[in-house]
Amino acid sequence: MSDRGRGEHEGRTAGEVAEEQARSRNGSSNGAGGHLAEDAVADAKTQARVDPENVERSSGLATAVKQLAGAGAALGYAVGEQVRNRIPKADLDERDPDYIREQLPGLWMLASFYFRAEVRGLENIPAEGPVLLVGNHSGGNLTPDTSVFTLAFNTYFGVERRFYQLAHNLVLSMPGLGFLRKYGTVAASPENANKALDSGAALLVYPGGDYEVHRPSWESGKVDFGGRKGFIRLALDKDVPLVPVVSIGGQETALFLSRGGWLAKLSGADKYLRLKVIPISIALPWGLNVGDLLGHIPLPAKITIEVLAPIDLREQFGPEPDIDEVYEHVTGVMQDALSGLAAERRFPVIG
């Protein structure tokens, strides 16, 4: 069967494929992604209708897109398998305080001179015991705010205080990033989060994850967890204080243009790699950077981090807090603080 024939047999054009993407996305009430998919539908329909005499060419294009999507899905499945195989078992003992201590001078230079970092309010973190630190996530696949906060936490409390961070599977299975486990980075799963808090450690989570970290640069001053509320249930289950941490500057380390949610859907990355986005940015040294899988050279944007007052959920919202109410409160408090940090900035990158 020819390529064209296969495309006709399946009987869908690029416009229809994209429309289906849009419908399923809108169904899951993902507003921003939905708009992107609607844009894709509009673009594809325009391509299909503007030139009615050239239906054949259009159909060929649809076939090519489908083939590309199919190849992307196959590749995504293969990579997904690799990723799943490479995800390390939850072993909190992999955190290595001596290693962290030896790396602190390098982190200090990076934070002090490259990112001119400023960290405020560390005294808000309870001096001992388990605590859930909830941050907004910025900077693409290379997140300078995480490096800066790791440095600040470890110098302030000492490497002896156990401190873990939850990260995306892809980050932990990426070749060359194994050293992150020595810093206490573990795969984001309820099991690991429970284990970390049960051990009495401080745990840093970024509920927005890949969705927030790739938001467009012009949304730098916006907290966007995408409606993910698991962190609240975690804090309630473990009855630990929740400490919000806001940071700004990460989204200025490159020009982030789009999350590329439609691309993730089309290639199957959402299914096989748990990736809801395939970001599109303009970044060094690549220029146009799709996926950001190889990382990029971050621009030396000034990073400012502020640790906010701890929130005792049961003390503030009663014995059985309403998850939605807490979510609105936490994101509201964080948004206020982030807006304050954004208002302090006079210039992009320079700060």
Next chain:
Amino acid sequence: MRLNQSIAIAAPPKLIWEYVTDPANVLHYMSGVTRWEVVGEQRTGLGARYRMLIKVGSAEVGGLIEVVEFTKERDMAWSSVTGVDQRGRWRVRELGPDRTRVELRFAYGVAGSGLVGYVSELVAAPGLGTHMRRSLQQLKRQVENQRLREVAERRRAEREGATA
């Protein structure tokens, strides 16, 4: 990396010693220090422990330190227990009546951090040197001011005694 700064203060060693060894004064004269808390029961003297932090570049650096040498009105040295490796020393030496030389020595680093660690020590030195210089200047100002107040108090008492 080892840093060394000294200053002459118009006050007797006893007064300077009392001022320097009282942990309640540290945040008043030590530039860049953001925390100096007594850990345990012992406030001062050999074996006293403090949790300290000093702002260097982007980070508040420090840890738990312990006083390892305490010779009254002459030397007080400390060493780190946790945190960045550090050793420090106050040397107080009498230059003449009401005149004392105070020296602050500070050595720091992170063992095992290699070339990057060495470069970071070099890079941190100017900032720490500035903190040390300011600390000594503030100590001089505060101790000399206290000395003046004591002398004025004595004169006032003498005047009041004479009129009575």
